[in-house]
Amino acid sequence: MKETVIKTDQLSKRFGSFIAVDAISFEVQKGEIFGFLGANGAGKTTAMRMLCGLSVPSSGTAAIAGFDIYKKTEEIKRNIGYMSQKFSLYEDLTVLENISFFAGIYGLSNSAIKEKSEALITRLGLQKEVKKLVGELPLGWKQKLSFSVAVLHEPKIVFLDEPTGGVDPVTRRQFWDLIYEASEKGITVFVTTHYMDEAEYCDRISIMVDGRISALDSPSALKTQFKAATMDEVFYELARGAKRGD
Numbered sequence: 001m002k003e004t005v006i007k008t009d010q011l012s013k014r015f016g017s018f019i020a021v022d023a024i025s026f027e028v029q030k031g032e033i034f035g036f037l038g039a040n041g042a043g044k045t046t047a048m049r050m051l052c053g054l055s056v057p058s059s060g061t062a063a064i065a066g067f068d069i070y071k072k073t074e075e076i077k078r079n080i081g082y083m084s085q086k087f088s089l090y091e092d093l094t095v096l097e098n099i100s101f102f103a104g105i106y107g108l109s110n111s112a113i114k115e116k117s118e119a120l121i122t123r124l125g126l127q128k129e130v131k132k133l134v135g136e137l138p139l140g141w142k143q144k145l146s147f148s149v150a151v152l153h154e155p156k157i158v159f160l161d162e163p164t165g166g167v168d169p170v171t172r173r174q175f176w177d178l179i180y181e182a183s184e185k186g187i188t189v190f191v192t193t194h195y196m197d198e199a200e201y202c203d204r205i206s207i208m209v210d211g212r213i214s215a216l217d218s219p220s221a222l223k224t225q226f227k228a229a230t231m232d233e234v235f236y237e238l239a240r241g242a243k244r245g246d
Ligand SMILES: Nc1ncnc2c1ncn2[C@@H]1O[C@H](COP(=O)(O)OP(=O)(O)OP(=O)(O)O)[C@@H](O)[C@H]1O
Pocket: 015, 018, 020, 038, 039, 040, 041, 042, 043, 044, 045, 046, 047, 244
């Protein structure tokens, strides 16, 4: 049975007279991998911050994991995971210290922390690195660790803001294996990206142009709709009319 975990209706955010996010409406289902694309300045981060309960909308409505984004921001924060471009890890703590620290923040018991830490370290193959400072790890490993920490408490939804910036396609692919595992457990993945190979990995994609959602469907349906061979072509077709961005 379908279970809607993100629902927005005409959600908008204004900064003075500038409309950064302009009446976006969409739904995301449990376990879905939902790609949130758009050129620079399209409004992705602003929209995502509202959905995470970090920024108050100017108008419209939204429910995240069933919680109203105006009234229930604390409940929303407890039910989501978040990974930003700059990660959420402490570079001057070891791998194990980071895992324990975040597990503690998420309210896991000592026995759950021990069990989950061991499973995570084994899954990522970080046995030899547990005592290394996170700052010493290669970028791709930091990203994988950061994601794993963001889903340690098995949130309903994990929000990823350009999680794989600066790494090669092979490392991105390994990161995406972790995303698929989370999705199989029923965690909904909401991900912004500039990489079109990643867009292809999503169940559905929305493409934002100048604050509005210009297209929303599966990658294959979008390619059919825009008579395009690749997602790159779909994206270019939509984004080339944008007024904002570089
Ligand atoms: N606090 C703010 N005050 C005024 N304008 C803002 C504010 N935050 C964002 N904006 C503007 O809103 C627009 C959307 O920005 P946003 O960061 O959401 O875009 P984005 O799609 O995430 O872009 P990028 O891919 O570059 O991160 C931009 O024109 C930006 O300058």
